[in-house]
Amino acid sequence: MTEVISAEIVRTPNQEQLDTVVAELLQESVPSRLAAQDPTLWGPAAESEAAIRLSWTTLHESSRPLVEEIAALRAELLAEGVDRVVLAGMGGSSLAPEVITATAGVPLVVLDTTDPGQVAEALAGDLARTVLVVSSKSGGTVETDSHRRIFEKAFADAGVDAASRIVVVTDPGSPLEAAAKEAGYRKVFLADPHVGGRYSALTAFGLVPSGLAGADVAKLLDEAAQAAPLLAADSVDNPAVLLAANLVVAHAHGAEKVVLADTGSGIKGLGDWAEQLIAESTGKDGTGLLPVVVEGPGAAGFVDAGSDATTVAIGPATGSSSIAVEGSLGAQFLLWETATALAGRGLGINPFDQPDVEAAKKAARSLLDAPAAEPVEPAFTDGTIEVHVGGDWLPGGVRTAAEALQALFAAAPEHGYVSVQAYLDRLDDASFALLRAEVARRAHRQTTFGWGPRFLHSTGQYHKGGHQNGVFLQITGASPTRLEVPGRPYDLATLQLAQALGDGQVLAERGRPVLRLHLTDRVAGLAQLVEAIQEDGS
Incomplete structure (x- = not known):
């Protein structure tokens, strides 16, 4: 495929309405205004929140300095024989790194659980070769704080200097930043505070654990940068516009669910990442889009989705698809984020809060x-x-x-x-x-x-x-x-x-x-x- 990102409408019974929604988005220059971080796009009630949540639109540029920092820390750790990366994080702090590393084929132990058996298994790995990345935007996430406390003790019990093996990713001014500096942890990466957790794939939250594990995060930013002009364009060829309009029109006709199936994208687990983005962004005020991640194009729910669901192929289109999206991982991140923000406007909700x-x-x-x-x-x-x-x-x-x-x-x-x-x-x-x-x-x-x-x-x-x-x-x-x-x-x-x-x-x-x-x-x-x-x- 020559295009870095694309969306194809496979079938829709509501083509006229789809064309109308697309035309309205373009006439009001919504894609370009979004790329320019216009906080007024979702109405007065959402404006104050949107004003501090739109930096994700330029992360392919602003996250560049991280690449060298991550590479330097990885080289230091490898020189010390530390090549096992454990990530303690929840939601946006773990879902993107898991997709990035799985797709890149590099190992990352992800702790997004409170199950004692799963945590014990992570502890049973070679702690002499382990670095723990503690990743929390707020700094107060109970699961992540528990993991930090458990690993800190385990390092000490194993005779390993815990402070030298803990890396923190958090927002500036968070309690975790203060605690990390007081404890003398190996390094603290401060993420852009003007990016919400579910939009943070290309911030330090996505890039630090992935890069330390060995994924090519510079390539990820390159892919997003290649897609950015198309996703910002006020054009009928903008795949984010097509995806968002399809979801909004289908929702208006009762298709409040979005069934996601990978049809050969080569990306591992993107549906799980998109699930949080869509559900947390749109599921409020008694409305929204419920993502249903299925096992593949032949799974229950995809082939017989019915009138209450839009079927989305992540990869090549199938006969069961309503719409198909294809592209590289970095481009997919930016596409889904853009389309979700646009869909929020169409649904009349604030896509950047999570009140419940x-x-x-x-x-x-x-x-x-x-x-x-x-x-x-x-x-x-x-x-x-x-x-x-x-x-x-x-x-x-x-x-x-x-x-x-x-x-x-x-x-x-x-x-x-x-x-x-x-x-x-x-x-x-x-x-x-x-x-x-x-x-x-x-x-x-x-x-x-x-x-x-x-x-x-x-x-x-x-x-x-x-x-x-x-x-x-x-x-x-x-x-x-x-x-x-x-x-x-x-x-x-x-x-x-x-x-x-x-x-x-x-x-x-x-x-x-x-x-x-x-x-x-x-x-x-x-x-x-x-x-x-x-x-x-x-």
Whole structure:
């Protein structure tokens, strides 16, 4: 492909409206005004926030000095025999680096979890060869702070100078910057504070861990720079305009979901990154676009998306696609960011705030501050599965996990969705992700899958702020590993459960059906859970 970035409308029943929306965007010079960082594009209510959130449009230029800094630090570390990079970060601080390094084929250990088993596995690596990148915009992210504390102690216990092995990426003036300087950490990279977390792929948050791991971050910036003029153009050939207009028009006709499938892009995991960008940017004020990342072009939800979803191919177009986007990774980052900002204007929302993200965090903190004297009792137990119910939606007489699942799926309204949320080990329990397609087939609803708590920094905003037609399946599991958080009155397993309970509580308070299945044995529980999902309730 000769073009650095492109978008192709494969099919649309609303071509006339699509043409109208495109024409309006171009007549008002919206793409070029966005590239020029015009904060008035989303109306007076969003102007103050937009004024401090638009520096992402020029990161392909402003992030250039980072390349040399990262390369110098990598060379120093390699000279000391340090070649294993562990990233502690959530949301925008981890999703982009994971895509960048996976696509580049370089190793990066990503900690975006509170599962004690997954964190323990990262600790079991060779600490003598390890550098920890602590990445947090606010500096107060509880998961990342926990990882920092745990690794700092582990370094010390292993006889490794912890301060020399911790690199920080944060915003200027954050509590983490002050703590890092006081502790004498190896290096502090300060990111552009005028870029929101989900738009930060080409800031220090995306580039530092990726570059230290060995990815060519200069090439990434080159790719974005090549795409920038086209994405800023007030032209019908602007792929961001085509993508945004398609999503806005489809949403106006009831397609409030965006089904994403990689069709051979060569990029690994872009859908997971785009998921946060779209959901957190648009899911508010009772509206928005819910991303549904599927396993491929033949997956449940992509080939039969129906009238409530737009199907987007990341890569070559397929017969099932509504639209296809192709291009290099750096160009894709800038394309999706631009299209999402433009779509926010079309939806009439502020694409740069996240008003509902904090609710689940507050609920989890309250559970940690005032833990229950007794364990939460299940409504009933079925084999290895303890069944917990949030809200009063479950019919009387339900006594098996299969019956509870069938009731949950039945509670999803027409054109609603099912959210599967697994508070488990994303590596050792990776096969749980296969439940997404199985639930979609059984529930006959668009189905998302998220690893907890990382989805709380992603689709969690949409669940509370977007269209209120979701039902929620939480999966938690007993862990044999206990991992204390130094300086905190809880261990990781307690934090992980508090995050699940806190989010479930917030959703139930908003009238959404929540079913939590706690597996007393993760291996046996998965087998039983699959059988329960597949059980015919007719």
